[in-house]
Amino acid sequence: MRIQLDWTDPMTGGPRRPQYETPVAFGQEFSQLPSELNGQRVSRLILADPALSPYHGVLKVNTLGELAIALRPDATAGVNGQPYTGETVTLQTGDRLQLGALELTVTMLSAPDAAEAEPARAWGVTVAPAGQSPPVAGLASQAAAGAAPSPGMPCDRLVGFLFPRRCGRTSREHCPHCQGGEIDDDPYFLASERSIYPNYGYYGGSSWGSEYTEDLTPAEAQPGEASNYDFTEADAAAFAVTSTDFEQDLDAS
Amino acid sequence: MKKLPADRPAITAFAPQKRCYQNITAIAPLQTDLDELIRWQDYVKTQIDHYTRKRNTWVSWSAVAVITVFLSISLITAAGSIGVFLGVPGFLVAVGVAAYTGSRAKKFYEQLQFFEARGFSERSYRHECLSRLLTLLERDIAPDQKLRLRLDLAPITDSRKSVSKAPNRRHRERQNEYFEDNWLKLRSAFADGTKFQLTVLERYIVCTWRNQNNNARRREKHKGFKIDLALRYAAEQHADLARLANIARSAVQLPQVAQLQGLEIQRDRLAMKVTLPQEASAALLAQTITLMLLSAYQILNLARIRANQAS
Incomplete structure (x- = not known):
């Protein structure tokens, strides 16, 4: 059975x-x-x-x-607000x-549901609604982060460290990002290394560069709505194009 | 001499005499080679410990045998016929034992030298730092993208790393020897097309002199690291870099001990120089380089947004 779990990430505040299978x-x-x-x-x-055990349950x-x-012995949880232990x-x-x-909402997926996409996200910001993620040159249009790539279809997992990038592998075998499919979580959001630079990828509010993004903020933006002054996958996608001049080696500089 | 074990790790790109790894390959084989280098270093350390113990043991026995030889000679010369009767066999046995133990000590000394000449710098943070970096960078580098890597694992006081000698400023009778160890040079391109080059240079001073008793004295001092990061990107995909350059320094975040020495941003390239004024662990080095990359990309990503908005 394939299920979907929904919750809010306390680290990023994002959904x-x-x-998972x-x-x-x-x-x-x-x-x-x-x-x-x-x-x-x-x-x-x-x-x-911290309230969870190293192996809490299944x-x-x-x-x-x-x-x-x-649950494992001594582990506790709640279902629909009712605590249970046994x-x-x-x-x-x-x-x-x-x-x-954490509060996780469980959804059991039928086959068509399982093929639907989780929205593409940048640094904790939803940048496009499900099914409308911006086209990415050389990358997959298939989504569903955490899902195993279909045969011949590149993996859609976001794996970039410096900039959003999709995995693109057609097989999970020997994949360093999900360790052969064993880690179903998205390593892009396991951002402990990136957290050494607070607000990386953000340019709004009092973050660095905000004075250069004021003219980019949509006046009609609602609280919680994706803003267009944070670096997104769509911005990263445009990097793939290179000019002839740029192809010169670093030595030439 | 008895045949010695393998004199190098099972890596063709590793030059055992220079103790330098140099290769152009994808990230996965590089990580495999680094693991092999770490295994080799552990093996060499184990062998050095083993042969040091063996050599010391046989040197001790050899010393005992030599003392016995002198005692036997004393006995022969001082104690008359009884002395000759007891001393001569003792002398012969002691000479034999001394010869045997001496040859054993020499053999283990040679094997010790063999491994010491192949051992890496005690500063094993080098491949540990690189290993940490590659784990991060592989998320942004295409699996088939080749990296050009030069990793020098020879000790920092290797003769080829000596750059100059000069008298000590305060004590003119002392001689300073300056070493510069450019032990890491990594060059490749990220999946976004940006090319990068990372170099790490380490500085070291060895001061030598003779004291009043004419004994040789030596003092060593670590003079820190110099880390250079260069990025080259497509100019047309980055807007307002000239404006951003004015505030770019405030986007750079580094560990407290690190100092930003220079940041130069042009329309198609960025160069950042950082120094660490002291010895550093692999974790601190890797963190500094990671922050340099994040700082550079914090600037470039904003320029990328500006370019996208403009188009």
């Missing part, structure tokens, strides 16, 4: 909507999560919440074909799962 083990430490359960390959979800399909959550509980689409300070 997260990755999709069950079973999904979750917890704080990747190394503590099992890679296999009963012979089935496990998707691993790392949630950086979302899996029971013998009746229902989605269920099973027995396995089944879940339906729209159920809210409380894990520490």
Whole structure:
């Protein structure tokens, strides 16, 4: 079964909507999560919440074909606001799962749903609605971050460090970004290295360069709406074009 | 001499005499080679420890045998016929033991020299720093994009890194020798088409003199790092760089100990020079270089937005 989990990333404040193939083990430490359960390959979800155990629990399909959550001993969670600690509980689409300070909404996906896209994002900012991500030269138009690339289709996962860039691999094998598909989270947003430069990629408010972006801010922009003065994937895409003059080697300079 | 083990790691791009790795290849093979270099360094360190212990043991036994030889001679000359009776066999045995232990000590000394000549700089932060950087950069470099890398792992006081000698300013009788170790040169292009070159230079001074007893004295001092980053990009895709250049220095964020020495921005290139005034760990070096890249791209990304808006 393929499921989608929706929550707000406390680090960026932005929405997260990755999709996973069950079973999904979750917890704080990747190394503590099992890679296999009963012979089935496990998707691993790392949630950086101090209230969670290194291996907190697992979302899996029971013998009746229902989605269920099973917690590790001593782990606690809540479903739709009701705390529970013991027995396995089944879940339906729209159920809210409380894990520490995080609240995840569960959606069970049918096949067509699974092909739909998560919106493309730049540094914590949604830059285009689902299905309308800007065309990116040489990159995939397929979306669904976290989904395995279809045969022949490049992976749409955002993996850039200095600028937004899609993975583009046609296979997860030996992929350094998702470690062969074992990490279903989007490494682009695991931004611990980038966090050494606060507000990287942002030019609004009191950030560096804001005085040069005032004329770019849309007057009708609503709070929370994507602003066009932050560096986006669309901006990055235009980099791919190179001029003849530019092709000179660094030595020539 | 007994055949010695392999004299180099299983990497063709590594020159064991210069202890320098030089290659033009994609990022994945580079990381594999770096791992192999780390394994080789660990192996060399283990061997140096092993042969140092062996040599010291046999030198000790050799010293005992030599003392026994002298005691035997004393016995022969001082104690008459009994002394000769006891001393001569003792002398012969001690000479034999001394010869054997001496040859063993010499053998292990040669093997120790062999590995010391192939060992890397004690400063293993070099490949550790590079390894950290490649892990970050691989997110922005196409998998088949080749990188040109020169990684010098020879000790900083290697003779070929000596750049000048001069008398010490305060103590004229002392001689300063200045070393410059350009141990990292990395060049490639990011997936956005921007070409980059990163160089790391390390400075070192060795001061030598003779004291009042005519004994040789030596003092060494690390003089910090100089890190250069150069980027070259398509001018037409970056707007307002001339205006941004005026405020660009305030976009640069560095670790507290690092100092920005220069930032030059032109329509198609950017150069940044940073110094670290002291010895640095691999983590600090990697963090400094990472921040240099992030600072440069914070500027370029804004110029990119301006160009997109203008078009």
